[in-house]
Amino acid sequence: MAAxxxxxxxxxxxxxxxxxxxxQLAMMNSIVRGLNKSQHCLLExxxxxxxxxxxxxxxxxxxxxxxSDRPAKRLNHILATVSGFMQIKALFSVYLVILIxxxxxxxxxxxKQSLASRLSEKLQSSVQRETENDDDFQPDRKRIRTAEVKxxxxxxxxxxxxxxxxxxxxxxxxxxxxxxxxxxxxxQIAHELKRTMYSSVPMTILSSRDHSCVNPSVAPHxxxxxxxxxxxxxxxxxxxxxxxxxxxxxDQSTLQFVHGLKQAWDIEELVSLGKRLRACSYYAARELMSxxxxxxxxxxxxxxxxxxxxxxINLDGQILVLDEAHNIEDCARESASYTMxxxxxxxxxxxxxSMITAKIRPEDHTLLRNFCYGxxxxxxxSQSLMKExxxxxxxxxxxxxxxxxxxxxxxxxxxxxxxxxxxxEKEERVEDDLVELPTITSASSTVLKKLFIVLDFLYRGNxxxxxxxxxxxxxxxxxxxxxxxxxxxxxxxxxxxxxxxxARVKTEVLSLGFWCLNPAVAFSDLGDTFTVQLEANHVIxxxxxxxGTVGDGPKGKKLCATFQHTETYEFQDEVGELLxxxxxxxxxxxxxxxxxxxxxxxxxxxxxxxxxxEKMEDVKTVVTEPRGGAKGDFDxxxxxxxxxxxxxxxxxxxxxxAVCRGKVSEGLDFTDDNARAVVTIGIPFPNFKDLQVELKxxxxxxxxxxxxxxxxxxxxxIQAFRALNQALGRCIRHKNDWGALxxxxxxxxNNPNKYITGLSKWVRQLVHHHNSFPIAMQSLVAFSQQQRGxxxxxxxxVQSPDRALSNISxxxxxxxxxxxxxxxxxxxxxxxxxxxxxxxxxxxxxxxxEALDSHISTHF
Numbered sequence: 060m061a062a063x064x065x066x067x068x069x070x071x072x073x074x075x076x077x078x079x080x081x082x083q084l085a086m087m088n089s090i091v092r093g094l095n096k097s098q099h100c101l102l103e104x105x106x107x108x109x110x111x112x113x114x115x116x117x118x119x120x121x122x123x124x125x126x127s128d129r130p131a132k133r134l135n136h137i138l139a140t141v142s143g144f145m146q147i148k149a150l151f152s153v154y155l156v157i158l159i160x161x162x163x164x165x166x167x168x169x170x171k172q173s174l175a176s177r178l179s180e181k182l183q184s185s186v187q188r189e190t191e192n193d194d195d196f197q198p199d200r201k202r203i204r205t206a207e208v209k210x211x212x213x214x215x216x217x218x219x220x221x222x223x224x225x226x227x228x229x230x231x232x233x234x235x236x237x238x239x240x241x242x243x244x245x246x247q248i249a250h251e252l253k254r255t256m257y258s259s260v261p262m263t264i265l266s267s268r269d270h271s272c273v274n275p276s277v278a279p280h281x282x283x284x285x286x287x288x289x290x291x292x293x294x295x296x297x298x299x300x301x302x303x304x305x306x307x308x309x310d311q312s313t314l315q316f317v318h319g320l321k322q323a324w325d326i327e328e329l330v331s332l333g334k335r336l337r338a339c340s341y342y343a344a345r346e347l348m349s350x351x352x353x354x355x356x357x358x359x360x361x362x363x364x365x366x367x368x369x370x371x372i373n374l375d376g377q378i379l380v381l382d383e384a385h386n387i388e389d390c391a392r393e394s395a396s397y398t399m400x401x402x403x404x405x406x407x408x409x410x411x412x413s414m415i416t417a418k419i420r421p422e423d424h425t426l427l428r429n430f431c432y433g434x435x436x437x438x439x440x441s442q443s444l445m446k447e448x449x450x451x452x453x454x455x456x457x458x459x460x461x462x463x464x465x466x467x468x469x470x471x472x473x474x475x476x477x478x479x480x481x482x483x484e485k486e487e488r489v490e491d492d493l494v495e496l497p498t499i500t501s502a503s504s505t506v507l508k509k510l511f512i513v514l515d516f517l518y519r520g521n522x523x524x525x526x527x528x529x530x531x532x533x534x535x536x537x538x539x540x541x542x543x544x545x546x547x548x549x550x551x552x553x554x555x556x557x558x559x560x561x562a563r564v565k566t567e568v569l570s571l572g573f574w575c576l577n578p579a580v581a582f583s584d585l586g587d588t589f590t591v592q593l594e595a596n597h598v599i600x601x602x603x604x605x606x607g608t609v610g611d612g613p614k615g616k617k618l619c620a621t622f623q624h625t626e627t628y629e630f631q632d633e634v635g636e637l638l639x640x641x642x643x644x645x646x647x648x649x650x651x652x653x654x655x656x657x658x659x660x661x662x663x664x665x666x667x668x669x670x671x672x673e674k675m676e677d678v679k680t681v682v683t684e685p686r687g688g689a690k691g692d693f694d695x696x697x698x699x700x701x702x703x704x705x706x707x708x709x710x711x712x713x714x715x716x717a718v719c720r721g722k723v724s725e726g727l728d729f730t731d732d733n734a735r736a737v738v739t740i741g742i743p744f745p746n747f748k749d750l751q752v753e754l755k756x757x758x759x760x761x762x763x764x765x766x767x768x769x770x771x772x773x774x775x776x777i778q779a780f781r782a783l784n785q786a787l788g789r790c791i792r793h794k795n796d797w798g799a800l801x802x803x804x805x806x807x808x809n810n811p812n813k814y815i816t817g818l819s820k821w822v823r824q825l826v827h828h829h830n831s832f833p834i835a836m837q838s839l840v841a842f843s844q845q846q847r848g849x850x851x852x853x854x855x856x857v858q859s860p861d862r863a864l865s866n867i868s869x870x871x872x873x874x875x876x877x878x879x880x881x882x883x884x885x886x887x888x889x890x891x892x893x894x895x896x897x898x899x900x901x902x903x904x905x906x907x908x909e910a911l912d913s914h915i916s917t918h919f
Contacts, residue, residue: 063256069095073120074256075112080794082108087117089593094121094378098590105821109793111251114380118235119257122352122378125232234351236374238358239382240725242270242326245355247728248382252323252353261311263347264326265356265370271326271341273333274301288501304338309346345370362387363394364581365512383725385781391578395516397509398572401438407431407503414499423482427507430479433469438571441532452535454750459517459528473518480515483507513573516580527577529754533570538563574751576758603797604790605842606825609835610805612637619805620654620741631662634740634803635671637832638714641801642678644840646847647712647732648704649679652719652786654743656686659718679703679710684717693722704732719743719782723789730792735843736799737790742806742814744779780817787822797846799839802826 061077066084069091079087086102090113093100104110239245245264252258268283277299280286290299308314308329315321318332326344333340348354358381360366361374381387411428415421445453457465466472471479486498498504516524575581611617612633624630642649653659663683666672675681680703682696703713712732717723720743745752756771763770769777790798800822807814808828815823829835 071121071124073116075116076254080109083113085593086110086113089591090117091121093591100591102593111248111382115252116255118378118380119260119353122232122235233377235353235378235380236361237353237355237380238361240386241357242266243727244383246325248355249323249325258322259315260353261351262323262353263344263351265344265354265360266326268341271330271344273330273340274299284501301337301339302342305342307336307338308332308343311347311350359390359394362390362581365509388578391581392575395513395575395581396573397513398570399506399510401569403506404431404435407506408435410499410503423485426479426482437469438532438569445532445534454531454533456754457530459525459530462530463517463522463525476514476518480511483511524580527575527580529574529576531572531574531750535568536565537568539566574754576755599791599794601825604825605799605839606822607827607829607835607838608802608807609637609829609832610808611832613640613832617805618803625658628665631665632669634662635666637803638738639671639675640836641736641738642675642714644836645736645799645843647735648729649714649736649738650729650734650789651714651716651738651740652724653740654719656718659683659716675714680713682713682715684721684723701733719786724786727789728792729789731796734790734798736801737787738801738803739783739786740803742779742804743782745775776817784819799842
C-alpha cells in the first residue's frame, strides 16, 4: 500500500493517500486557487485519472485549514468536473450560467430557518417536513410535540450584545455539498474518501426511502412515502418505532465513537446500523446534515428548486462540487419543467371539493379548487385544437407567452397566482404543534406544488422566461388490465366469467406538459464567470487502449445502424456474428451498448430464433439490462455478471448487453476484467419524432443567431455523442487498466469529420479505421493477447487467435495482413481561428444558459 504524501498548495496543507498524478496535482492547484480567491472553477479530467480523489482531498484540506487557521470568508464556489476530455474554450459559456446559478438562493430562502436549526432547537427529535424525490419527498402534515431542551444558545433576550459577539467569534466554515449523478456513484466517492486521511470527517448522505428505509412494513409498498406518513401519524393505530428511535444514530460523535462508523461510510452501512438499532436511517441521514462537514447526494437534490426548498438546503456561502457535470443541462431543464395528467388534476379538484364540503378552511380551498376547475376546462376545450402526430397520438403546443395570455383570461395573473401560492403554503404549515388539521393528500399537494413552481418561473421577472417554455397538450392511449362492468343476461341474471375479469382495456391518456427549453431558467438568480479553468491530461499510456471502427461484418455486409437498416434481419444477423467474434477474441468481461431498449429486444429475439444466442452463451455468460425494474433486481443482475467473470466455468467471462443512457452506461465502475472491451452498435441519437426533441431543436434554431446557440441539428448531434462517450467511458478506470473500444458503424469511416469529431478527445486521437472485418479482428486479437500477457507476466492464459478467427471464411482470411497503426489525422478544433459546429458564444443571460445545450455533452 502506498504511503501518504503531504502537499502544500497555495498555503494549504493537503494530505494525499499516495503520490499524486500530475493531472491530480494540477486539479488540486486549480481548486485551492479558486477557493482562496473565492472564484468559480471549471475542471475536466478523463475517466480513470483520479479526479474524485483530487476533489475530495483538496476541498477537505482547504476546509480543515479554515477550521484551524482563520475564519471562513463568505463565498459561492462551484467545482465542476467532467469525466472525459473536451475543448475547454468551447465549454466556458456552457457551464457559465448553469453551474453558477444553482448556488443562488432567493431572498425568501435566505430568511428561512434551516431544517437543521429547527431540529437542533427541538433536540432533533422529529422532522417537521419531508420532501419528495425519486417518489420520496412529500410534505409532512403531522407535527409531533417534542420536549424542548435548552442548549448553549447565543443570548438574544437582553441588550448586552454578548450574543452578537459570540456569533461573530464563532467561525462559519463552509460545508461541502458533493453532488454526483447517481447513488452508485456516491458509494464510489465514499469508498474514495475512506482511502484518505480525511476519512473521519463528519459527513452524511442524502437519499430516498428506496435506499434508506429500514421499516419492513414500509419497504414492500409501492408508495413508501404515503405508507411512512401513515405510520408516523398512527392512522391505523400503529406508529413507526424506527422513526421514534432516530435519536440513537443522529449524532456524529455517537455514530463514530459508539456505533463504530469512524471512517467514511456509504448508505448501505448506515442502513445496516439502522436495522441493528431499529432506528430510522432515512431521517438520521437528514439530521446528520446539520453537523456534517461534507454532504453527499445526487445532484438533482441540489439543482431542483422544489427539493432544495423542501430539504431546506441553503447553498449560499457553501462549497458546491458537481461531479459528472455533463448531465447538468438535462437536469436543469427537467427541474424547471413538469408534466401532469388530467386524472391527477381531477383528483386534486375532488379533494379540494371535499374539504370545502366539510367546511375546512373553505375560503382558501375554494381558491385552489377554482384554479383546478379553470385549468381542467381549458384542457377540455383545447382538445378540439389538437392535431394528429402519429398512430393514436395527437397534440397541441403553445409558447409560454401564449399560455400566460390564455391564463389571464382564466383569471390567473401574477397577482392572483401570488395568492394561490400563499394558500398552498398554508397547507404545509400548522400553527399549533398540538393541533392536527386535515389537509389534502401529499400526492395532490405535490401535483399543485410542482405546477406552481413552473408557473412561478413563467411569471418571474415580468414573464421574462415565458419564451423559454413550451406547453404541450398530448393525447395517447395505454392498455390497462381492468374488469369490465357486470352486464345482466336476458333473464336479468349477472354471470361473471373468469376470462372477463382481467380484460385489457384501452384507456385514453391526456397530459399537459410545461417544458423548459433553457437550462438557465432554473438558476436565474445569479450569473458569473469561471475564472479558474483546467483541462487535465490522461494518466494512461496509449498502448493500453485499442480504439477501432468497424464498418462491415464477418460476411462483408455494410453496417450502418440507421433505423431503416436495423429493422432488417441481415443487419441483425451480421451484428450478432460480429459480437460473437469479439467475445471469442477478448476474454473476461465484454460490454455491448445499443441505442435503445427497443433495438435490444429486437436483437435478442432474432438471435434466440436463429440460434446465435446459444452460441454466445457457449462462449460467455450473457446478461441483458432490464427496462425498469426494482433496484434489488438490477443489483442482482450486476452481481451475476461480476461472478461469471470472477468464477469462470467452461465459459470465458460474461457479456453484458445494455442501452445507452441506461443504468449500465453511467455511474458504474467496470474496472479491469469487468470490461476488457466495450462494443457500441450505432450512434444513439434521440428519437427524432419525440415532441420534446422536436420543440428543443426548433427553439435552438429560433435563437441560434440572436443568442449564439447551436442549430437544432447540431444540438441533436451532440446529444447522441454525449451518450456514446459515456458508454465508452465504462472502460479504462485507472492508470494500469487496459481495454478495447469497438465502434460498429460505417458512418465513422465514411464521414469522420462529422462523426469522429464528437468523440472524446483522448478517444478520437487513437481511432483506427479498419478496411475490413478480418483485419479489425486480427488487430484486436493481437492487442488482447499482448495486454493479457503483460498483465499475467507471460503468454499463459492468452486467447488463441485461431479460435477468434475460426469462423472467418477463406476468402476473408486471405486479406488478413498487418495494418499500419497510424492514428487518424484529425486536427483539434481551434476555437480562435476557425468556427466550429460545436462553438458557442455568450450573448446575455439566456444565451449563456442555452450554451449548455450545445457543449455539455459533446466530449464524453
